[in-house]
Amino acid sequence: MKHIQIDNLDFELFIDYEQIKKRIRLMGIDISVKYADKNPVFVGVLNGCFMFMADLMKQVHVPCEVSFVKLSSYQGTQQDHIKELLGVGMDLSGREIIIVEDIIDSGNSLQHTIAALEKLNVASIAVCALLMKPDCLQHEFDNITYVGFEIDREFVVGYGLDYNGQCRNLPDIYKNVAHSETA
Numbered sequence: 001m002k003h004i005q006i007d008n009l010d011f012e013l014f015i016d017y018e019q020i021k022k023r024i025r026l027m028g029i030d031i032s033v034k035y036a037d038k039n040p041v042f043v044g045v046l047n048g049c050f051m052f053m054a055d056l057m058k059q060v061h062v063p064c065e066v067s068f069v070k071l072s073s074y075q076g077t078q079q080d081h082i083k084e085l086l087g088v089g090m091d092l093s094g095r096e097i098i099i100v101e102d103i104i105d106s107g108n109s110l111q112h113t114i115a116a117l118e119k120l121n122v123a124s125i126a127v128c129a130l131l132m133k134p135d136c137l138q139h140e141f142d143n144i145t146y147v148g149f150e151i152d153r154e155f156v157v158g159y160g161l162d163y164n165g166q167c168r169n170l171p172d173i174y175k176n177v178a179h180s181e182t183a
């Protein structure tokens, strides 16, 4: 499937599952070398990470643990949104953490996730993201160590990433193509 349409938006095939798997294999090797004797905890941020986490973990060949969290955003009493990390469910103090993210866009959610984990007295935090949009980043991070693909300012779906809840099940990644006014 090269093209898909959801509502009135057109998407075209961008990164196919074969490319994704190849990249993840290399990321798994990098992580396995670095964390050989550290028994890291992979903390996946739901929902978007679920496919990436499943494939990544099959390529990590060192002892480790896997956990998932969810970032809930709710309107606080002030105007700004407050984000809370839900579902940690285990003692992370003293542990080497690898946050697993589907995509880093502005970096807002990642900043909240890191801040919340830092309060739990973890030993270290590294970030492993399948996709990152460097041109959209609004924060500085010194721990985004593993990035699958750097992409431009485009909206992508598939492989866990949704549009209005749809498309998470697609094995490949698609990008939105703008309708051309002049065509």
Ligand code: 5GP
Binding pocket: 048, 102, 103, 104, 105, 106, 107, 108, 109, 110, 154, 155, 156, 157, 161, 162, 163
């Ligand atoms: P950030 O907080 O870095 O701006 O955005 C992170 C979240 O926004 C991601 O976890 C994801 O849910 C959503 N997001 C950002 N860019 C995209 C995109 O291109 N496609 C989809 N489907 N979601 C995106």
Ligand code: MG
Binding pocket: 045, 046, 048, 049, 101, 102, 103
């Ligand atoms: Mg995410």
Ligand code: MG
Binding pocket: 162, 163
């Ligand atoms: Mg989404």
